Amino acid sequence: MLKLSLNKYTCHTCPVNQLCIAKDVTETELHCLDSIIKKGKRVAKKKHIYQIDHPANYLYAIYKGSCKEYWIDENGNECITNFYFPGDIIGIESLSKPNYMFYTAALENMELCVIPIPTFLELMENSPSVLKRFITITSQKMQHDQNNGKSITANEKVADFLLNIASRLSERNPEKKQFDLTMSQIDIANFLGITPETINRVLSMLKRKKIIKLKNKKFEIINSLELQKLGKLNYEQEKIDLYQ
Amino acid sequence: MLKLSLNKYTCHTCPVNQLCIAKDVTETELHCLDSIIKKGKRVAKKKHIYQIDHPANYLYAIYKGSCKEYWIDENGNECITNFYFPGDIIGIESLSKPNYMFYTAALENMELCVIPIPTFLELMENSPSVLKRFITITSQKMQHDQNNGKSITANEKVADFLLNIASRLSERNPEKKQFDLTMSQIDIANFLGITPETINRVLSMLKRKKIIKLKNKKFEIINSLELQKLGKLNYEQEKIDLYQ
DNA sequence: CGGCCCCTTGAGAAGCTTCAATCATCGTGG
DNA sequence: CCACGATGATTGAAGCTTCTCAAGGGGCCG
Numbered sequence: 001m002l003k004l005s006l007n008k009y010t011c012h013t014c015p016v017n018q019l020c021i022a023k024d025v026t027e028t029e030l031h032c033l034d035s036i037i038k039k040g041k042r043v044a045k046k047k048h049i050y051q052i053d054h055p056a057n058y059l060y061a062i063y064k065g066s067c068k069e070y071w072i073d074e075n076g077n078e079c080i081t082n083f084y085f086p087g088d089i090i091g092i093e094s095l096s097k098p099n100y101m102f103y104t105a106a107l108e109n110m111e112l113c114v115i116p117i118p119t120f121l122e123l124m125e126n127s128p129s130v131l132k133r134f135i136t137i138t139s140q141k142m143q144h145d146q147n148n149g150k151s152i153t154a155n156e157k158v159a160d161f162l163l164n165i166a167s168r169l170s171e172r173n174p175e176k177k178q179f180d181l182t183m184s185q186i187d188i189a190n191f192l193g194i195t196p197e198t199i200n201r202v203l204s205m206l207k208r209k210k211i212i213k214l215k216n217k218k219f220e221i222i223n224s225l226e227l228q229k230l231g232k233l234n235y236e237q238e239k240i241d242l243y244q
Numbered sequence: 245m246l247k248l249s250l251n252k253y254t255c256h257t258c259p260v261n262q263l264c265i266a267k268d269v270t271e272t273e274l275h276c277l278d279s280i281i282k283k284g285k286r287v288a289k290k291k292h293i294y295q296i297d298h299p300a301n302y303l304y305a306i307y308k309g310s311c312k313e314y315w316i317d318e319n320g321n322e323c324i325t326n327f328y329f330p331g332d333i334i335g336i337e338s339l340s341k342p343n344y345m346f347y348t349a350a351l352e353n354m355e356l357c358v359i360p361i362p363t364f365l366e367l368m369e370n371s372p373s374v375l376k377r378f379i380t381i382t383s384q385k386m387q388h389d390q391n392n393g394k395s396i397t398a399n400e401k402v403a404d405f406l407l408n409i410a411s412r413l414s415e416r417n418p419e420k421k422q423f424d425l426t427m428s429q430i431d432i433a434n435f436l437g438i439t440p441e442t443i444n445r446v447l448s449m450l451k452r453k454k455i456i457k458l459k460n461k462k463f464e465i466i467n468s469l470e471l472q473k474l475g476k477l478n479y480e481q482e483k484i485d486l487y488q
Numbered sequence: 489c490g491g492c493c494c495c496t497t498g499a500g501a502a503g504c505t506t507c508a509a510t511c512a513t514c515g516t517g518g
Numbered sequence: 519c520c521a522c523g524a525t526g527a528t529t530g531a532a533g534c535t536t537c538t539c540a541a542g543g544g545g546c547c548g
Contacts, residue, residue, distance in 0.1 A: 428493090428494065428495090429494075429495065430493095430494070430495095440494085440495085441495095441496085441497085444495065444496060444497085445496090445497085447495095448496075448497085
């Protein structure tokens with residue numbers, strides 16, 4: 001008991017266990033999870049967590065830090081498919097494949113929990129509450145991914161992106177209003193499918209209109225209502241002009 | 245035995261069982277699946293299979309026909325998140341929710357297999373091969389959804405869309421080269437996030453260049469190589485001019 | 489057969505990209 | 519510790535793509 005409570009890394013004491021696989025599982029199964037998952041793996045900023053086509057042996061749960069998931073198209077462009085934050089589990093889309101389907105690279109220094117896939121599959125077969133939690137996570141991810149990228153204009157895309165990021169980070173730190181925007185504007189551009197210049201112009205406009213604060217990657221939403229309206233303002237008269 | 249073999253609707257004899265949940269499950273578990281799933285539900289063209297916010301009691305496997313999945317945004321626009329074809333399972337993203345997360349509407353007259361969610365969850369807990377197949381389906385869907393919509397220009401989006409549809413329909417009917425494009429150009433527009441006019445102009449250009457045939461919803465790819473190149477041609481010199 | 493969608497095409501306007509130049513920031517090696 | 523180089527952020531101007539609005543044509547269903 002003493003040993004456990006002194007350990008920085010247990011699912012019991014993890015600050016993001018209510019977002020992760022540990023949520024809603026029974027006490028005994030939580031112990032199983034804890035014994036299966038190796039805690040404290042460090043990955044330095046800009047390093048890969050895993051690479052595309054490499055053997056998919058592990059899922060990773062994020063304890064600290066953030067990362068981007070991407071693939072490289074025929075022209076050598078990074079196509080970013082997702083960003084992940086503490087409590088998120090990465091690699092799920094590779095769960096039934098021999099090799100990973102994407103690259104995943106750290107946007108800052110990270111600490112990860114390592115989940116061996118064969119053991120995890122076995123645990124799901126024997127633990128209904130872990131299976132149930134896994135299904136919840138996957139169905140949420142599907143819902144999120146399917147909704148993703150349905151906005152049309154650049155203003156709408158950036159507004160929806162910022163609201164999405166802010167809502168996910170607030171979930172993790174309800175008291176904090178200011179966040180680190182760990183990804184570059186180029187990363188955001190590659191994620192949203194628009195150019196870095198356009199991203200920058202929209203962000204500059206949002207700063208000028210005092211809808212957001214953004215300086216040295218420190219990011220804060222000042223006028224959330226206006227930002228939400230911006231996500232819907234397309235095809236209406238009182239559109240906020242990007243170049244104004 | 246006689247009774248089973250005479251039944252048009254069994255997972256054993258289903259023409260798309262190798263795409264559906266029935267693939268790779270053991271003989272005994274296939275019988276369980278068969279007894280759980282109610283076959284032969286008909287849904288007429290333009291009718292809903294299920295509606296958003298209604299109680300999510302069933303998953304549906306498509307036996308025949310095709311459908312669109314969508315939600316309605318603040319301006320009343322249909323935001324189409326996916327199209328589905330025989331062998332596909334719909335409703336998975338609502339599996340852990342009390343209510344459905346999307347609308348799903350038939351694009352033509354359909355026949356469906358009805359999977360009661362509580363019974364299906366129970367079956368997964370007790371049948372490792374069904375669980376494994378389910379994980380394969382969800383991870384494939386995630387991979388697909390994440391890659392989705394990462395093309396940038398209208399030419400690229402339409403080209404990638406046509407190639408995707410053709411590849412999925414070929415998988416179901418390897419001998420057929422000509423398909424029914426069951427969704428309207430407006431539906432495609434709402435799915436890709438561009439206007440119907442732009443969709444139409446790209447399709448007209450593809451017809452003019454003899455890359456595809458398209459007449460009265462009958463669709464065929466003539467020059468697959470050129471269509472694939474078109475999906476990649478952006479930011480290169482020999483771009484095919486949309487308005488030429 | 490009429491009405492209703494949907495498809496088709498054109499022209500002008502708006503939005504986004506491209507190219508280019510400057511500035512800021514960060515990490516590294518001397 | 520500072521200088522340097524590399525990468526990312528910022529802004530401007532021009533051109534291309536896409537949207538918007540509009541009008542006509544075609545196929546399908548009652």
